[in-house]
Structure formats: structure tokens, C-alpha cells
Amino acid sequence: MKKSLLIFYFLLLYALLEMFWWGTVVIQLQPQRMAMVMGEGSVFLFLLCIGAYFIHASIKKEDKLHEQQQNFLLSVTHELKSPLAAIKLSLQTIVKRDLDKQLQTSLLNNSLKDIERLDDLVENMLLATKIESRTYSFPKEEFDFSELVTKITDRLQVHSCGNQQLINTKIDNNIKVVGDKFALSSVVTNLVENAVKYSGPCAEIAVSLCQNDGKPFLTVSDKGPGIPDGEKMLIFDKFYRVGDENVRKSKGTGLGLFIVKEVLQNHDADISVKDNTPQGAIFEVTFN
Incomplete structure (x- = not known):
């Protein structure tokens, strides 16, 4: 080049x-x-x-x-x-x-x-x-989103610190969504896996699902290094990963958040990234 x-x-x-x-x-x-x-x-x-x-x-x-x-x-x-x-x-x-x-x-x-x-x-x-x-084609049907999120968080639960559960969940029951179950399961999996990946050893991760103004509202919070303001929109680009590629220690392909953005766009849903306190990031998904 x-x-x-x-x-x-x-x-x-x-x-x-x-x-x-x-x-x-x-x-x-x-x-x-x-x-x-x-x-x-x-x-x-x-x-x-x-x-x-x-x-x-x-x-x-x-x-x-x-x-x-x-x-x-x-x-x-x-x-x-x-x-x-x-x-x-x-x-x-x-x-x-x-x-x-x-x-x-x-x-x-x-x-x-x-x-x-x-x-x-x-x-x-x-x-x-x-x-x-x-x-x-994103085939859509009504399904129990609460059950899907619970199943994924249970599968990805980390037990590397004794019997302590590192993924803390607060999931309301019977929250229904009309959408592609397979694609939305990929959204939840990628968000939770990213939170686990970028958080430190034994750091807690929070996953919450509730109704916000009658619409499903999903949040995934971690206590990792966080995302600089200048990169909060770039992280959804294909292959993009935060930080210097030469010194990065975390694994990943740079496809996860690209898939998240594309799938949510096809479900008329929005995703935003906020800073966690005292450190980390919060991903918020709102279905319209």
C-alpha cells in the first residue's frame, strides 16, 4: 500500500x-x-x-x-x-x-x-x-425475550471465582418481542460476552431486562476499561476494536458489535453506550 x-x-x-x-x-x-x-x-x-x-x-x-x-x-x-x-x-x-x-x-x-x-x-x-x-431475511415471530436472555446469561455465567456468580441478572418475566429469535440471541450473546471479556478477573457484570414505557429495555453493564467518547460510535463498525492492535490483550474478531448494530436496525431498535461508574461501559438497547 x-x-x-x-x-x-x-x-x-x-x-x-x-x-x-x-x-x-x-x-x-x-x-x-x-x-x-x-x-x-x-x-x-x-x-x-x-x-x-x-x-x-x-x-x-x-x-x-x-x-x-x-x-x-x-x-x-x-x-x-x-x-x-x-x-x-x-x-x-x-x-x-x-x-x-x-x-x-x-x-x-x-x-x-x-x-x-x-x-x-x-x-x-x-x-x-x-x-x-x-x-x-430476518424471519420474525413473537417469542419470550425474558426466557432467551435468562438462558444466554446462564450459559455464559462465569464460575472462575469459587462459587461466586459474576453475571448478576435482573430480568422481568414474560417480556415478549416480535423479531428474529436467532439474530437477537446473537445480540444478547455478543453484548454479554464483550462485558465478560473486557472486565477484569472476578469483576461483576450486570444484565437487566425490563419494560420502559411499555417497551423492552435491555442493559448490559461491565467494569472494564471503558470506551473513550471518540470511539463510542466507531465500535459498531466492522472489524473495529478499541485500543492499539499491537498491545491489545483481549480476544475478539471485531464482528460482534457490527452484528449487534445491524440486527437491531432491522428490528427498529436503538443501542447506546454510556460510561459506567466508577469505570466500565453500559450498553442500552431500546425496542421501539
Whole structure:
């Protein structure tokens, strides 16, 4: 991409030099045409600068997209390898060692969680592809949104700090939604997984679902590093991730919040991001 920019700048410089040279030659041969040359030259220079600006912006945008796609491939590779390695290790342990039933069950349960994580990753990539290509139809039906949110938070519950439940839920019963159950489950999963991912070890996450003016209102709060004001809208762009890619420690593909935005737009729902106190972020989803 740097080579393309160098070629572009060279051609731009060449065009400018040619314009000034021909203008000088014409004025020397026909001094009476100086006003015409200056006028036409100014228009040409203006149009050249406008074109150069847009071409430069397009090249930089393409460069950034290429970098994001490379980071995405690296992230996907890491996201796939981690659970696969864990599943392989668990199964090898069961096969090679004479374990009691309780330990076998524990290893198998851990493997099932890793398989669910892989399934979520694959579903995210497939859904993002279908949404972007406009081939996904969003089939809608009425279903119990409270039951869906409860099921997802129970599955994603973290028990790494003893018996403490890290995802605290406050979910009102029998909240109905007319929408695509599969796509909305991806919305809830991505929001909760992001909260878990960016929060520190043993940090509490809050998930709330209630009726606000007769409309379903979902909030997911974390105690992570938070999101700078300048990036609160950018986080919903495809492949975009907060912070410097070279020093980032958190995993992810940059597809989750892109899917969240697209799905909610197709359900006439709004999402907003606020700062949590004393630190972290709050995602609020309002159905209209």
C-alpha cells in the first residue's frame, strides 16, 4: 500500500509540473493569453487537488481495511485454536488416564463449553457475511425475550471465582418481542460476552431486562476499561476494536458489535453506550 501511495504522489507531482511547464510555454509564445491560461490553470489545479484528496482518502481507507482484515484473520485463528486445544487436551486426558466419573464429567462439561464458544464464533461469521451481502431475511415471530436472555446469561455465567456468580441478572418475566429469535440471541450473546471479556478477573457484570414505557429495555453493564467518547460510535463498525492492535490483550474478531448494530436496525431498535461508574461501559438497547 505504501508503494501505491508513492506512485500516486509521483504522478500527482508530474501532472503539476507538466501543467506549470505548458502554461509557461504558452504565455511565452502568446503573452496576450496569460489571463486565459491563469484562469484555466486555476480551475484545473482546483479539480486536480479535489481529485487527489479523494483518491488519497480512498487509498488510506483501503489500507486501513486491509490491516483490519489481517488482524481479523489473526484473531479468528487464535479464537479457533484456543478452544480446540482445550477440547483436545480434555479428551486426551479422559482417554489416557483412569479418571473417576466426576472428573470425567467435569472435563466433558468444559469441552462442551468450548464447543459452544466455537459455535458462537462460527455463527457470528456466518451471520455477519449474510447481513453484509443482504441475503439474510430476518424471519420474525413473537417469542419470550425474558426466557432467551435468562438462558444466554446462564450459559455464559462465569464460575472462575469459587462459587461466586459474576453475571448478576435482573430480568422481568414474560417480556415478549416480535423479531428474529436467532439474530437477537446473537445480540444478547455478543453484548454479554464483550462485558465478560473486557472486565477484569472476578469483576461483576450486570444484565437487566425490563419494560420502559411499555417497551423492552435491555442493559448490559461491565467494569472494564471503558470506551473513550471518540470511539463510542466507531465500535459498531466492522472489524473495529478499541485500543492499539499491537498491545491489545483481549480476544475478539471485531464482528460482534457490527452484528449487534445491524440486527437491531432491522428490528427498529436503538443501542447506546454510556460510561459506567466508577469505570466500565453500559450498553442500552431500546425496542421501539
